[in-house]
Amino acid sequence: MSWLYLAIAVVFxxxxxxxxxxxxxxxxxxxxxATLVSGAIGTLFLSFALLTFDVGVGYAIWTSVSGVGIVVVGALFLGQRMDWRKALGIAAVVGGVVGLQLTGAA
Known part of the structure; x- marks a missing residue:
């Protein structure tokens, strides 16, 4: 259930x-x-996820995946450029999130 809470927190x-x-x-x-309400809901669901996740790991995953999500949404729907440097940054973030998950903290 904590992964679902974390996913909801990322969406918000x-x-x-x-x-x-x-x-x-x-x-x-x-x-x-809308910004303030979304932030509050996202933080609420993050707090639910942190009942299971280590706080450092859960927060790092939340901010990292959210950052990647914003870059992808910007490129797909808001006319922002996606170049190889952004793609490389996304790959680095994904690698870091995988590494955190491999610690077995959640």
């Missing part, structure tokens, strides 16, 4: 990144509210 954290960019420096109230 990706939403935070997208909504925050739309909030335009918190000048648009609706997007600002």
């Amino acid at each position: 954290e990706v939403a935070v990144g997208i909504f925050a960019s739309k909030a335009n420096g918190f000048r648009h109230l609706g997007w600002t509210a």
Whole structure:
């Protein structure tokens, strides 16, 4: 169940990144509210996941996978460029997450 909680937390954290960019420096109230609510829900589900995960491992996986998710969503739907350097960075992050999981912490 902790993996499901972590996955939900990642989805909401990706939403935070997208909504925050739309909030335009918190000048648009609706997007600002969506950013704050998504952040709160993501943090709530992260806290549920951390009941099982070591805090360092769970938090690292959450932030890393969320960061990759935001880059991928930006490239696929927001017209942002994906080049070999970003792809290399994503591969490094994925390798780090796999390495953390191999510690058997969750």
